[in-house]
Amino acid sequence: MTFKSLRTTLTAGALTLALGSSALMVPSAAAEEKQGSLPAQCKTLVTGGTFNWGVKRSFRQYIQGNIARGSWSLEGNVKESDPGNRAGKDFQFKFEVDPKTSTIEVNDEGKVTKADIRTKPSKITFEGHKGSLYTNFLNPYVIAEGDGIQGGAGYLAYYVPGKGMTEYTPKDRIEKNRVTGSDVFSKGQGTWTVGTGTIKLDASNMMYVPKPGTDSWKGILEGIDALFMGMYNADYKPELDDINVELTTKKECSPPQTPADDPDSNMKPGGKDTQGAGNHNQGSSNSEMASGHWKKIAEVWNYLLGAAGILGMFAILAHALKVSGVFEGVSKQINDFLHKGKFR
Numbered sequence: 001m002t003f004k005s006l007r008t009t010l011t012a013g014a015l016t017l018a019l020g021s022s023a024l025m026v027p028s029a030a031a032e033e034k035q036g037s038l039p040a041q042c043k044t045l046v047t048g049g050t051f052n053w054g055v056k057r058s059f060r061q062y063i064q065g066n067i068a069r070g071s072w073s074l075e076g077n078v079k080e081s082d083p084g085n086r087a088g089k090d091f092q093f094k095f096e097v098d099p100k101t102s103t104i105e106v107n108d109e110g111k112v113t114k115a116d117i118r119t120k121p122s123k124i125t126f127e128g129h130k131g132s133l134y135t136n137f138l139n140p141y142v143i144a145e146g147d148g149i150q151g152g153a154g155y156l157a158y159y160v161p162g163k164g165m166t167e168y169t170p171k172d173r174i175e176k177n178r179v180t181g182s183d184v185f186s187k188g189q190g191t192w193t194v195g196t197g198t199i200k201l202d203a204s205n206m207m208y209v210p211k212p213g214t215d216s217w218k219g220i221l222e223g224i225d226a227l228f229m230g231m232y233n234a235d236y237k238p239e240l241d242d243i244n245v246e247l248t249t250k251k252e253c254s255p256p257q258t259p260a261d262d263p264d265s266n267m268k269p270g271g272k273d274t275q276g277a278g279n280h281n282q283g284s285s286n287s288e289m290a291s292g293h294w295k296k297i298a299e300v301w302n303y304l305l306g307a308a309g310i311l312g313m314f315a316i317l318a319h320a321l322k323v324s325g326v327f328e329g330v331s332k333q334i335n336d337f338l339h340k341g342k343f344r
Contacts, residue, residue, distance in 0.1 A: 042253040044106045044199075049097035049247035051119045052081070053140055053151070054090075056208075056240050059228065061087045063128050070128025078122035095119040095140060097247060104199065104249070112192040112199065115144040117245055123156075132168040134158065135227050139182070142203065142243060144190055149203040151243055152184035157226035162219040165229040183224040185209060186240050197250065203243035208232040 054060065063070045064087055074080070077096040085091055101118040124137040138154030158177040160168065188206035192199065213222035216230035232238055 038257045040253045040256050042251055044104055044249050045252055046097065046099045046102040046104055046117070047248045047250055048099055049245065051095040051097050051117065051140065051142075052092040052244040052246075053095070054092045054241035055137065056232075057087070057089060057091070058237050058239070060091070063126055068128030068133060069130075070126065070133060072124055072126045074122070074124055076122035077120035078124065092241070092244070093124065095122055097245070104247070106194060106199075110194050112144065112194065113146060115142070115201075117142050117144075117201075117247070129166050131170045132166050133229065134168070134170075134173065135229070137227060142201070142245065143184065144201070147190050147192070149188050149190040149201075149206070149243070150184040151186040151188070151203070151206060151240070152182065153224070153227070154180070154182040155224050155227040156180045159221050159226045164219055165231070179223075179226050181223060185224050185227070188240075188243075197248060199247045199249050201243070201245040201247075203245075206240035206242060208238040208240055
């Protein structure tokens, strides 16, 4: 065997080994992927808390002042922090957080990225001007995206287009003039403090944001602006009180899960879906079935490629040995042995 033929043989052998390893790894990788597990998914749940907001100090002062000569009353899940100092700077209405309707998202770094904090049913009824001013503040809430905060509430008021605030009378409180709903009316900046089982929000620089269609000078009020009778805007006392929220929370993690081998495992004989009913579930089941079939086809294809690679490996090796003259050398040595031993 010449040096050139030896080199050819060694090169072919190395190439064959590489191809063979790749061919064997294809089905192995597919099997490992199938056996892999999904990481545990964790989320933070709100279990309770308090929502503290004085709403707007200047409005509270106005209601109790010598002009409006009014007051307010409470119903439902709300209390006052200091009933003897209703016009004070630190006065707050204390609402109860509703864990059933509140959500919060905390990332892996322990930072709040999104929140929607709702309160249990409550109502504050503000009255003044001998009944001309009458409005109801319901179930306040905050919506957060990072440190951006929006404050909102439900509302129930009465609105007659073109009328000024002091022109209303109790006779205007009829179904035709009734306006109700829920919307945000303020924005500011928030600071979140995440602890073990607790999360706090301190929202400051809260400013009133009227609806674009409101024009109090013309007696036009849009949506939630009926809550304050259109009095406040960017040019007139937009400042609102800070919002302080204290939440109790818990972390809930699902255990690591292994992808299901059979996407049809949730289907009973006869095609009945055991996990739910309706068009949505049916569409989901069909999608999962299609995905499962494609996975099976991919696995079969991987094994076919592996088998073809192994066959190709031996074909390359045989060709290399033939080209290098190894077969001829071996044949000659066998013939010499047979002649010397007089087997022929």
